[in-house]
Amino acid sequence: MELTDIETGTRLELEPEYYTGGVKKPIYVSSFEQAEGRDIALIAAPISEGRLVPLEKGSTYNICFLNKEGKLLNLYKFRAVVRERMVIDNLHLLLIEKLGEIVKIQRRSFFRLDCYVDVRYRVVRSFGDGDDSDSPFRKTITSDLSGGGIRLLIDERLEPGTYLECELLTEGDRKIRFYGKVVRFEYTGTGGKYRYAAGVAYVDIDEREREEVIKYIFKEQRKLLKKDWNR
Incomplete structure (x- = not known):
């Protein structure tokens, strides 16, 4: 290059x-x-x-x-x-x-995009664990998104090491499914519905789905850049 x-x-x-x-x-x-x-x-x-x-x-x-x-x-x-x-x-x-x-x-270090995207998640014992297939999903939003993981805003405590099954909803209600692992957990200081934040790393995601995430980030970042230059 x-x-x-x-x-x-x-x-x-x-x-x-x-x-x-x-x-x-x-x-x-x-x-x-x-x-x-x-x-x-x-x-x-x-x-x-x-x-x-x-x-x-x-x-x-x-x-x-x-x-x-x-x-x-x-x-x-x-x-x-x-x-x-x-x-x-x-x-x-x-x-x-x-x-x-x-x-x-390395691809896990892709750009991070600060954005609010709808997501559904549920706790599982391990990724790919079919025994948890009947557990209900909870709805929330992300605060940022990258090719390596997401940051969830939540109202419950999730310990680092917890496995999650997630469905990320991007444009046109496109569902991106993956299993992730909580690698960070913190108090946001805001209280209310989104008083906690969990950093979730992808541990099982189809590469085509990861590409969809990266394309979404790339497109949104281009929009932000264009907006900055048009101010």
Whole structure:
């Protein structure tokens, strides 16, 4: 994978390599404009809440992007340094230099999308456990979604290690079925119906279903990027 293989308009996520502004590193959203050589490219200056984010010259970032290859969406990552900030035809751009190679990273690390999606779930003793097939499903929503798992907002305690059977309802009432395992559990601090949150990792999901999740994330992120640029 080279910079010249990245299509114009591809969504990029930039994570600062060095950050002292808080506990959690920010993620800046940009888009690829064009390659200017083997290691040089122009990208759009990031926008957050309708405002340009002034990235400093000399600052270094880890940049992630999705690339469609056949029927699959693969995730790639590379390091880059900001060399120049410029304005061309009223477009605010960054000239970046790639540091090292572009590498494909494991599929479980796909982009995370903050979103509320309807989901049904029920506790099972282990994934694929037919003995629990008559247990009722409970309805709730997600607070985020990725190719590796979901974050459920719930009103009951679920211990880490608990197995769940889930049905995720995306556009057009499309059902995505999978078995998951609770890997994190926390109190949201909000009280009420969604006072708990459970991080659930996929442990048994058809790869075609996972692709549907990733395609949904990819499409929604493109919508968000377009909305930011139209503000």
